[in-house]
Amino acid sequence: MSPKRIKILVAKPGLDGHDVGAKVIVRALAEAQFDVVYSGLRQTPEAIAEAARAEDVDVIGLSILSGSHMPLCERLRELFVENGLQDKLWIVGGNIPLDDHQKLNDIGYAGVFSTGSRLDNIVDFIREHAP
């Protein structure tokens, strides 16, 4: 029997319209043989948590380039916990200053990938850490 494929939700929370990175990541993850669901733009934190639960994903990847990653990630953390998603792998990418990496790690985002991250590093990280 082939091993279960890792399923990932790639989501764009908030109003940020920069989706080049998210779409590139979606293609890279699909090429790496993951099952990928892309949320599209302009998703509320509630809709993302609901989609992650409904789709029963292993990994939730957020893409945020507006600088609003801290408030959004904090709100999403609450919703992930409420929806019983605390065992999933949470990762976040985008315009994220180094100063915020540790803060995001501390609230449960195991992987933080700033602009300029290599696709294979992201893929390897998910392979290694997905539940």
Add this chain to the structure above:
Amino acid sequence: MTATVKRQPAGPKEPAAVINESGIEIKTVYTEEDVAASGGVDRSLPGEAPFTRGIHEEMYRRRPFTMRQYTGFSNAADTNERFKYLIENGQTGLNVALDLATQCGYDSDSAEAYGEVGRVGMAIDTLADFEIAFDGIDLDKITVSLTINGAAAILIAMYLAMAEKRGFDLAKLRGTAQNDILKEFIGRGTWVFPVEPSIKLVADTIEYCAEHAPKYSPVSVCGYHIRESGATPAEEMGYAFCIAKAYMDEAMKRGLDIDDFSGRLSFNFNIFGNLFEQVAKYRAGRRLWAKIVLDQYGAKDPKSGWMRMIAGGGGFGLTIEQPENNIMRGAYYALIAALSGAQTMALCCYDEAYTIPTPKAQRISLRTMQLLIEEIGLADTVDPLGGSHYVETLTNQLEDKIIEVMDGVDAAGGIVKGVAEGTIQSTVADHAFRRQQDLESGEIRKVGVNCYVEEEDERPEVEMHPYDEATAQAQIDSLAKVKAERDEAVVQVELKRLRADAEAGRNVMPALMAAVKAYATVGEMTNVMASVYGRYKEPALI
């Protein structure tokens, strides 16, 4: 991030092949035979149709390009202060950055605005904010460009109302709104309404301005963001022209004559990449656009065929690695824009991959542009690269490539269909993925990223823009104050009129003008229109 050309490995006897981003193979040397074989030289002078060499006879000799750095953060008062700082430092135009809530038509106190108020631009809720933002700025001397799309009709009305209130004559008022909604569906993403009513609103603004503010440029068609999203230079220009034609067609359906508005359409293009390819792109684009408007659309006034443009930005060319290198990149990009005959220039700042630019970073960008004029001789003569065998050949080849892109769009059912169905978005995203793969494999080179890389632990010194958590609450409080002080009955009457006009399919600009003057909020007006037009939902296609 991207490099400019791919180099295929050299064989034992042959040198490496060089192919530019638009897919044109570059020869080792060019002669007049190459120019002739590619279609010859356009002998028209600058200022003569089809304007290959520039839209004006004297170009920068008479007036240097307008310098217009993209600026705005926090609230109207903080932004006003930065505007004045830039003007004091010699900036000659303003390019207004609005926060995402404003751009998407939400008020600062709405749930959707959570976390976004004053973040990537200034928060604007009502006319009161605009009055503060432009306080003390002479709108006849300093032209203002509004980077607004989904909510453009509202913000244009707000700008015109603010100017009128301050005593400026709308018949003479200059300025620009981005107001290019079709490209928002391809890249950038600040759409509000579905595709069809969005185009209708663009035509409303064109029609209203043609009548009431004839010097105002209601639309700046942006290849820029499509290029940022993954398009090649030829696609950038080809898609932009298809989009511009869609707006023109819509305006002409209203009975407007092409000469009544075409001259006020402008363009916004990107400047990162191979210098010669970009210069050729602009020269080819200028020529092709003139042919489209003057020959295909039958405009009588040569000015109707002007491809007036802001050439700038270059954000995708900049890197988070070794950010100081972005200062040099910005200088080369500015050179490209100047060699290309841009009317207006703006540069992404070296720290922009990290943060809202600091005043110092903005000053460096401004000085970069001033240096070109004052020290390097870029204003001395028009189209200095004209006549180069290489540039003339590339210009001809780029024109063919742009036509190829446009024909492809038309053959697939047109740009509106392509955008509505998401096929254009998919194509562009595929290119972005390939670009990233080429970058990671090193097939395209990027300094500091895949060559000349420095130790990872060397932390760049970038001063971060502080975001004050109290900003959002202060904006929400000031919105509440405006709402408490306005005449609510008048607001409701004007919103009702807006709904009636939207439902009847009439031009909504007169109703928006009245509503903004009554201090209706961006969110209130957007909600009324959305209740009639609906809201866009992104197709699941990626």
